[in-house]
Each structure stands twice: as structure tokens, then as C-alpha cells.
Amino acid sequence: MNEYSFILWHDSEMATTAKSAKRTATREKRRRQLIDAAVKCIARKGLGNTTIGDVAAEAGLSQGIVNLHFESKDNLFHETLRQLADEYKMRFESAMNKSRPLAADRLQALMELDLSPSICDRKKIAVWFAFWGEVKSRPTYRKICEKLDEHYDEVTKGLCDELIAEGNYKGISGAGVSTVLTSITNGLWQTCLISPKSFDRQQAMSAINEYLQSIFPKHFPVNSIED
Amino acid sequence: MNEYSFILWHDSEMATTAKSAKRTATREKRRRQLIDAAVKCIARKGLGNTTIGDVAAEAGLSQGIVNLHFESKDNLFHETLRQLADEYKMRFESAMNKSRPLAADRLQALMELDLSPSICDRKKIAVWFAFWGEVKSRPTYRKICEKLDEHYDEVTKGLCDELIAEGNYKGISGAGVSTVLTSITNGLWQTCLISPKSFDRQQAMSAINEYLQSIFPKHFPVNSIED
Amino acid sequence: MNEYSFILWHDSEMATTAKSAKRTATREKRRRQLIDAAVKCIARKGLGNTTIGDVAAEAGLSQGIVNLHFESKDNLFHETLRQLADEYKMRFESAMNKSRPLAADRLQALMELDLSPSICDRKKIAVWFAFWGEVKSRPTYRKICEKLDEHYDEVTKGLCDELIAEGNYKGISGAGVSTVLTSITNGLWQTCLISPKSFDRQQAMSAINEYLQSIFPKHFPVNSIED
Amino acid sequence: MNEYSFILWHDSEMATTAKSAKRTATREKRRRQLIDAAVKCIARKGLGNTTIGDVAAEAGLSQGIVNLHFESKDNLFHETLRQLADEYKMRFESAMNKSRPLAADRLQALMELDLSPSICDRKKIAVWFAFWGEVKSRPTYRKICEKLDEHYDEVTKGLCDELIAEGNYKGISGAGVSTVLTSITNGLWQTCLISPKSFDRQQAMSAINEYLQSIFPKHFPVNSIED
DNA sequence: AATGAATGAGCTTTCATTCAT
DNA sequence: TATGAATGAAAGCTCATTCAT
Numbered sequence: 013m014n015e016y017s018f019i020l021w022h023d024s025e026m027a028t029t030a031k032s033a034k035r036t037a038t039r040e041k042r043r044r045q046l047i048d049a050a051v052k053c054i055a056r057k058g059l060g061n062t063t064i065g066d067v068a069a070e071a072g073l074s075q076g077i078v079n080l081h082f083e084s085k086d087n088l089f090h091e092t093l094r095q096l097a098d099e100y101k102m103r104f105e106s107a108m109n110k111s112r113p114l115a116a117d118r119l120q121a122l123m124e125l126d127l128s129p130s131i132c133d134r135k136k137i138a139v140w141f142a143f144w145g146e147v148k149s150r151p152t153y154r155k156i157c158e159k160l161d162e163h164y165d166e167v168t169k170g171l172c173d174e175l176i177a178e179g180n181y182k183g184i185s186g187a188g189v190s191t192v193l194t195s196i197t198n199g200l201w202q203t204c205l206i207s208p209k210s211f212d213r214q215q216a217m218s219a220i221n222e223y224l225q226s227i228f229p230k231h232f233p234v235n236s237i238e239d
Numbered sequence: 240m241n242e243y244s245f246i247l248w249h250d251s252e253m254a255t256t257a258k259s260a261k262r263t264a265t266r267e268k269r270r271r272q273l274i275d276a277a278v279k280c281i282a283r284k285g286l287g288n289t290t291i292g293d294v295a296a297e298a299g300l301s302q303g304i305v306n307l308h309f310e311s312k313d314n315l316f317h318e319t320l321r322q323l324a325d326e327y328k329m330r331f332e333s334a335m336n337k338s339r340p341l342a343a344d345r346l347q348a349l350m351e352l353d354l355s356p357s358i359c360d361r362k363k364i365a366v367w368f369a370f371w372g373e374v375k376s377r378p379t380y381r382k383i384c385e386k387l388d389e390h391y392d393e394v395t396k397g398l399c400d401e402l403i404a405e406g407n408y409k410g411i412s413g414a415g416v417s418t419v420l421t422s423i424t425n426g427l428w429q430t431c432l433i434s435p436k437s438f439d440r441q442q443a444m445s446a447i448n449e450y451l452q453s454i455f456p457k458h459f460p461v462n463s464i465e466d
Numbered sequence: 467m468n469e470y471s472f473i474l475w476h477d478s479e480m481a482t483t484a485k486s487a488k489r490t491a492t493r494e495k496r497r498r499q500l501i502d503a504a505v506k507c508i509a510r511k512g513l514g515n516t517t518i519g520d521v522a523a524e525a526g527l528s529q530g531i532v533n534l535h536f537e538s539k540d541n542l543f544h545e546t547l548r549q550l551a552d553e554y555k556m557r558f559e560s561a562m563n564k565s566r567p568l569a570a571d572r573l574q575a576l577m578e579l580d581l582s583p584s585i586c587d588r589k590k591i592a593v594w595f596a597f598w599g600e601v602k603s604r605p606t607y608r609k610i611c612e613k614l615d616e617h618y619d620e621v622t623k624g625l626c627d628e629l630i631a632e633g634n635y636k637g638i639s640g641a642g643v644s645t646v647l648t649s650i651t652n653g654l655w656q657t658c659l660i661s662p663k664s665f666d667r668q669q670a671m672s673a674i675n676e677y678l679q680s681i682f683p684k685h686f687p688v689n690s691i692e693d
Numbered sequence: 694m695n696e697y698s699f700i701l702w703h704d705s706e707m708a709t710t711a712k713s714a715k716r717t718a719t720r721e722k723r724r725r726q727l728i729d730a731a732v733k734c735i736a737r738k739g740l741g742n743t744t745i746g747d748v749a750a751e752a753g754l755s756q757g758i759v760n761l762h763f764e765s766k767d768n769l770f771h772e773t774l775r776q777l778a779d780e781y782k783m784r785f786e787s788a789m790n791k792s793r794p795l796a797a798d799r800l801q802a803l804m805e806l807d808l809s810p811s812i813c814d815r816k817k818i819a820v821w822f823a824f825w826g827e828v829k830s831r832p833t834y835r836k837i838c839e840k841l842d843e844h845y846d847e848v849t850k851g852l853c854d855e856l857i858a859e860g861n862y863k864g865i866s867g868a869g870v871s872t873v874l875t876s877i878t879n880g881l882w883q884t885c886l887i888s889p890k891s892f893d894r895q896q897a898m899s900a901i902n903e904y905l906q907s908i909f910p911k912h913f914p915v916n917s918i919e920d
Numbered sequence: 921a922a923t924g925a926a927t928g929a930g931c932t933t934t935c936a937t938t939c940a941t
Numbered sequence: 942t943a944t945g946a947a948t949g950a951a952a953g954c955t956c957a958t959t960c961a962t
Contacts, residue, residue, distance in 0.1 A: 063955080063957080065956070144371075161430070184449050200422050203422070215414065223415070312933090512826065514740060515830060518952080589829075650877060656825065676869040744935060756937095
């Protein structure tokens with residue numbers, strides 16, 4: 013009986029899964045650990061100045077670990093972006109599902125999500141901007157971002173179309189409003205990144221609400237929204 | 240009598256000034272040439288992957304030239320960003336001055352400027368995003384960007400306040416509207432960068448106009464704006 | 467039962483220590499190897515013309531190795547000087563200890579050490595002069611050399627004082643004689659460096675002995691010293 | 694009448710010499726100016742860290758000037774060393790000639806010269822050591838230094854032989870004493886360079902005098918030498 | 921699976937030298 | 942003669958990647 017069998021013996025859940033499954037699990041955990049470390053480093057030092065050594069050190073592991081699990085630095089960053097996008101999408105879906113199934117509520121929920129402290133956090137925004145900064149020269153980065161944006165636009169446009177139909181609003185289009193809404197959050201994040209001192213979550217949310225109230229007065233009556 | 244003798248004749252002090260001005264001009268011209276080359280390289284390869292050799296080659300000059308004129312790569316990029324900011328600001332002021340001196344016209348002019356082909360150009364946007372991507376880890380980059388944004392916000396807010404006062408609009412604030420406007424252009428640029436195929440200048444402008452018409456109906460009557 | 471099992475058996479803590487000791491040893495060995503290579507290169511090419519690449523090549527290793535183990539070229543040279551000083555001091559102490567515990571014998575032993583082939587070797591002298599040549603512009607080099615000289619002077623002066631007291635010599639001081647003695651070896655080394663063909667170890671030793679005999683006749687009677 | 698003729702007109706000394714002679718004079722003056730600047734730089738920064746730019750700046754002239762007058766950096770340094778050696782030799786001869794024509798006086802004069810503030814100056818010593826530090830790897834440097842040393846030794850040995858013959862001193866040789874004397878000054882200079890705080894000109898001179906008094910008591914009676 | 925020493929390509933920077941003015 | 946912008950080779954240093962353990 014060796015060290016290995018000892019572990020397998022005591023952990024019945026492990027025992028039921030195959031040995032390779034356990035390895036895979038461990039492997040996935042390490043990858044996740046390294047991606048998390050990469051995010052922290054990118055937030056602190058930027059994409060261009062983050063070295064594989066930084067990431068390994070942040071994870072408390074050794075030099076060679078990144079190449080062992082990701083084959084290359086490029087790949088690590090690629091997977092990191094994918095992870096960020098997946099995470100964002102999950103939270104997006106979750107916000108939709110948790111809200112009341114009304115277009116106005118959902119739109120409101122999505123806007124609030126984008127300004128929520130865990131997403132509209134300067135460190136995380138810095139990471140997004142770090143990747144966006146390389147989008148032009150890295151087609152693969154662009155594709156991941158584009159796909160996420162497309163989904164965001166599609167959903168928002170759908171909700172706006174619904175509201176416009178419901179409210180019989182004139183002079184506006186779902187496409188136009190969703191374009192504005194999508195743009196606003198990006199613009200607010202930029203302010204949070206560049207002028208953190210003048211950025212104020214409340215004011216930002218107020219600006220969005222003012223907009224929604226002006227444009228969809230029937231769905232977002234004044235004072236209907238409270239914090 | 241040529242240009243030279245004219246200078247010598249009319250102002251002997253000018254002769255010295257002219258000489259040093261010429262030296263300075265030459266020096267300034269090289270710096271500008273290198274900054275232009277840097278912009279091209281950053282657009283093509285990103286900040287992190289642009290080498291001093293790339294910039295020199297793009298300018299058709301030798302390796303050592305960048306350090307000769309900028310002392311370091313960091314400094315070159317710093318000056319490049321400053322140049323971009325200066326240029327943007329000049330075009331901003333120019334757009335204001337060329338427009339009719341009415342708040343609505345000026346706001347319209349500024350929005351059009353941000354979407355004009357020479358500013359809302361994917362290559363140029365890529366360069367801005369490249370710098371924004373390093374803002375978190377480079378305080379000096381941040382400061383340059385912040386100062387520019389502050390100026391933009393200030394002017395836009397002033398114009399919005401004027402319009403609100405003139406039109407006696409209710410339920411909106413100059414701060415809120417200008418926040419939305421500022422954000423929109425940034426958001427549109429992001430779309431241009433990330434989803435160039437789905438980005439359409441006309442649609443983008445329409446979205447902005449829809450917004451202005453909804454929010455300032457007295458100043459931006461429907462169909463008042465045509466391309 | 468092999469060495470390994472012995473360690474594990476007798477002291478499990480030792481197992482860790484042994485491991486890290488081995489790591490350290492290896493690391494220390496590499497550093498030493500590089501310092502030795504540096505000494506050779508400096509002897510051959512001088513401080514200013516020795517490149518990191520030269521040192522690595524001399525050690526039969528790769529370019530990056532010096533920065534890996536010493537962080538910078540400066541540091542390598544600094545450590546090299548320190549190593550030279552340490553080595554010299556060790557040999558100095560050793561010569562003192564091996565000699566009979568009489569002041570005269572010790573003084574004689576020290577002089578012989580300084581002219582011994584392994585110390586008064588043109589290559590090694592060249593290295594010392596290489597460092598001395600930078601002493602003025604490198605305070606850290608100066609400090610290392612100064613400390614060594616201070617020790618040398620202190621010991622020599624002590625021995626001279628003893629001899630003067632013992633022999634009741636008049637007209638001389640321990641400080642004066644030790645100054646002369648210290649100076650002589652440096653001067654002889656310089657001759658060895660600059661005029662190697664006219665430098666003769668025997669003659670040099672004779673000159674020193676003549677001096678000692680003249681100044682301390684009771685301790686160094688004529689013909690008492692033979693080679 | 695041009696600028697040139699103006700100068701020739703007013704400076705009759707110049708007028709008598711040919712134009713080319715003036716050029717040569719100017720040329721020699723520039724070379725000397727650059728050598729002086731080189732000495733200052735070497736004293737401050739060492740041989741290895743002195744750049745051609747440093748020298749030109751120190752001389753208040755432009756980048757290209759050194760190559761214009763010396764063809765290469767190597768040549769400048771070579772000429773600088775030669776200049777130093779020539780200067781030293783001139784002062785050496787001058788000290789001999791100014792002294793009373795007695796061997797004892799001349800020896801005394803030479804020792805005093807080597808410790809005089811203008812020669813035993815830390816900056817100048819630093820320059821000598823800078824060159825000595827490269828002697829091993831630069832045969833031409835070595836030759837210049839060797840020639841100077843040979844002359845020094847030859848003269849000193851002659852004086853010592855004279856004294857020994859005159860005083861009928863036993864147990865010492867001219868070669869031995871001159872070796873010691875030559876060595877002493879080099880050794881004292883080294884102390885001045887490395888331990889400037891503990892170096893004291895008076896003590897140094899006393900040590901030499903003690904030595905001369907011990908070894909040549911008839912020529913250097915105690916208290917015969919006063920400061 | 922993990923380590924970390926070693927590699928070596930690639931980068932920034934320095935600087936002797938050249939050359940048009 | 943003198944300048945100083947420009948060159949480009951050479952150097953130090955960084956770091957992704959490899960590999961023996």
C-alpha cells in the first residue's frame with residue numbers, strides 16, 4: 013500500500029472516479045489557480061509586463077508550471093480571457109434569470125450588474141482593458157470579445173424591442189437604444205479606470221436611470237427606481 | 240532677395256533665432272516622424288509587441304535613433320500618448336470653433352467629430368485602447384488620459400446644462416446627460432475595435448441622434464438632422 | 467544500506483537539510499565557477515573589456531547564466547573582488563598560523579607569502595590592479611580593498627612594534643617600518659606587472675631581506691636567511 | 694578683408710609664422726585640451742566608463758572632436774598616457790636639476806617629488822592606476838609605463854650606488870635599496886588611493902626618512918631632515 | 921506532476937565612428 | 942576645423958521555454 017492508495021482509500025468520492033479523472037480534476041484546479049494568478053498580475057502590471065514568472069510566483073508555484081499546464085504564455089493569456097468571458101456571461105445569464113421576467117426589470121438588472129461592485133471593479137476593468145488593448149493585433153482575443161459583445165447586444169436589443177413595442181414609443185429603435193446602453197457601460201468602465209476619483213457608482217447608475225426614464229417613461233417612471 | 244536675406248536684413252537677432260529654430264525644427268521634425276512611426280506600429284502590433292527596432296524601421300531610420308531622440312522606449316511611448324492627446328484636443332477645440340456658437344450645434348459637432356472617419360478610425364482607436372490597457376499600471380499614462388477626459392466632460396456638461404436651461408427640460412441633469420454622451424462615444428469606439436464588421440458609422444450616428452432627439456426634443460427635432 | 471538511507475534513518479530532519487544543502491552547494495559551486503571564469507577573463511582582457519559573454523564562455527555556460535546567478539555584471543565583479551580579498555586574507559592568516567609564533571618569523575612569512583608564486587603571479591596581480599584602477603570611481607571596490615589593507619597594516623605594525631620593543635631599536639617606529647613593508651610588496655607587484663622581464667623573485671626577496679637586516683639587525687642577522 | 698586677415702593683421706606673432714604653422718599650433722592646443730579633459734574624466738569615472746562624449750563635453754566641444762583630432766578613442770587614451778609619462782619625466786629631471794648635485798640631496802629631492810601635492814594627488818594617482826589596470830591587456834600601455842620605470846630605477850640605483858660607495862655601507866646593494874625606494878612610493882600612492890583618510894603625507898615622508906636614516910646613517914643623520 | 925537551473929533568442933541601450941553641413 | 946545628427950555593432954539584461962531530477 014502506497015501513498016496513493018492511502019488517499020484513494022479514504023476518499024470514497026475519489027475512489028468511485030477513475031484515477032485519470034482525479035488527475036483531470038487536479039489539473040483543472042491548477043489551471044484555474046494559474047488563471048486566477050494571471051488575472052491578478054495583469055491587473056497589477058498590465059499584459060505586456062506580466063511574465064510567466066510573475067504568474068507562477070503569484071500562485072506560489074515554480075517557474076515551469078505555466079508551460080506545464082498551458083504549453084505557452086500565449087495560451088495562458090488566451091485561456092484567461094476565455095475564462096473572463098465565460099464568467100461574465102454566466103453572471104449575465106444569472107442576472108437575467110434572477111430578475112422578474114419582464115423586459116424592463118431585466119434591462120434594469122443588466123445595467124445594475126454592469127455597475128455592481130464585483131464587476132465594475134477597477135482591477136477587473138483594468139484586465140478587460142488590457143485585453144482590449146491587444147485586440148487589434150490578436151485576432152483570437154478579438155473573437156472572444158466579439159462573441160461576448162454580440163450576445164450582450166442581441167439580448168439587450170431584444171429587450172429594447174419588447175419595451176418599444178409594449179410602450180409604443182416613437183422616434184427610437186431597439187438597435188439605437190441598445191447601442192447606447194451597451195456603449196454607456198463601456199464608457200462608465202473607462203471612467204472608472206481612468207478617473208477613479210471622479211467616478212461614482214451612484215451617479216453612474218443615476219445617469220443610466222435618467223436615460224431609461226427619458227426614453228422609456230412608461231416603463232421607468234420617475235422615482236420608480238430606488239437604491 | 241531671398242527668404243534668407245530677408246531675415247538677415249530685417250532682424251539680425253532673428254538670424255540666430257532662425258538658425259536655432261531650424262535646428263529645433265529639424266529635431267522636432269524627427270521626433271514627430273518617430274512618433275508617427277510609433278503610432279503605426281502600435282496600431283499594427285500593439286504596445287507590448289512594438290519594439291524600438293520596429294519603430295525605427297517604420298521610420299526608415301536606424302536602430303539607435305529612438306534613444307537618440309527620446310532617451311528611452313518608455314519616453315517615446317509617453318510622448319506618443321501626449322501627442323495623441325494634444326492632437327485630439329486641438330481637433331476638439333477646432334470643431335467647437337468652427338460650429339455655430341449654439342450649444343446644440345456644438346454638441347452635435349462634437350459627436351460628429353468623434354465619429355468622423357479620421358478619429359473613429361479602427362487603427363487610431365486601437366492605439367488609444369493600447370494605451371488605456373496600460374493605464375492601470377502606468378500612472379503617467381493615466382494622468383494624460385484623465386486630463387483629456389476631464390476637459391471633454393467639462394465642455395460637454397456645460398453645453399448640456401445650457402440646453403437644459405434653455406429648453407427647461409425636466410428629469411435630466413447636465414451631468415447625467417454628459418456622462419451618457421461621453422460614454423457613448425467610448426462605447427462606440429469599442430464596438431468599432433472589437434466588432435468592426437457590425438460597426439456602422441451611420442447607425443452609430445443615428446443612435447446618438449435618436450438619443451439627442453429623445454432627450455432634447457426642442458433642440459434636436461426629428462428629421463432636423465440629415466447626413 | 468547506502469548513504470541516502472543512512473541519512474533518512476538517523477535524522478529525518480537532516481534529509482531536508484541535506485537536500486537544501488545540496489541545492490545550496492550546487493548554487494554556490496556555480497557562483498564560484500563563474501567567479502573563477504571572471505578572474506581569468508579579467509586577467510586576460512581587463513575589467514573594462516570583459517563581457518558577460520566572455521565570462522559565460524570561459525565557464526563553458528550560456529549567456530544568461532551570469533545574470534541568473536549574479537543579477538548583474540556589476541554584482542559579479544563586486545563578488546569577484548570580495549572573493550579575491552577573502553582568499554588573500556585566508557592565505558594571510560594561514561601563513562601567520564603556520565609560522566613559528568615569533569614576530570620575526572611571522573614578518574618573514576608574510577613577506578614570503580606576498581612573493582610566493584601563487585600570489586605574486588602576473589595574472590593575479592593584473593586582476594588586483596584592474597580593480598584598483600576602478601577604486602576611485604567605485605566606492606564599493608574601495609571599501610573592500612581598504613578593509614583588507616587595514617588588516618594587513620594592523621598586523622604588520624603589531625609585529626614591527628614587537629620587534630622594536632624586543633630589540634630596543636632606535637630611530638624607527640612600528641608605523642614607519644610597517645608602512646615601508648606594506649608599500650614594498652605593492653611596489654614589487656607593480657614591477658612584476660609592468661616590467662615582468664626585469665622582475666626577479668629572488669632579487670625582490672633579497673631586497674626585502676636587506677631591508678629587514680638593516681633595520682632589525684638583531685632579529686635578521688646577515689646570512690640567517692637562506693633560500 | 695575677412696575674419697581671417699583681421700586676426701593675422703592684429704597678431705604679429707601669428708603673422709610671422711606661416712598659416713600652416715598656426716594651424717599646427719592650434720591643432721596641438723586642441724589635442725592638449727582634449728588630453729586634459731580625458732585626464733579629468735578618467736580621474737572621475739575610470740578608464741572603462743569614460744566615453745568620448747564625456748571627454749568632448751568636459752572640453753566644452755562637440756561629439757566628433759575626438760575622432761577628428763585623435764582618430765580613435767584608443768589613440769586618445771594612448772596619447773594621454775604618453776603625455777602623463779612625459780610630464781612625470783620632466784618633473785623628475787627638473788627635481789634632479791634643481792637640487793644640489795649631491796646623491797643624497799637628489800635622492801631626497803626625488804622622494805619629496807613623489808610625495809609632493811601636485812604628484813601625490815588622489816585624482817592623478819587614480820589616473821595612473823586606471824592605466825596600470827589595463828597594462829596586462831594593452832601592451833602599448835605597458836611599454837610606456839615600463840620605459841618610465843626603467844628610467845626611474847636606473848637613476849635611483851645610480852644614486853644609491855654612489856651613496857653606498859661614498860659611505861662604504863655594508864650589507865646593502867644599490868639595486869636592493871633602489872628597489873625598495875621605488876616600491877615605497879608606489880605603495881604609498883596605493884594607500885593614498887585606497888585609504889585616503891588614513892593616508893598622511895607627513896607620516897609617509899617620515900617613513901621614508903626613517904628608512905633613509907637607518908640605511909644611509911652617514912648621509913641622512915637623524916634630525917638632519919626637517920619639514 | 922512539479923521543480924528550478926539552464927538556455928538562448930530577442931530586446932533595450934550605449935557609444936565609437938562617420939559624414940553632411 | 943568644427944559640429945552634432947545619424948549609424949550600427951556590441952553589450953547587458955529579460956524571460957519564455959526546456960529539461961534533468
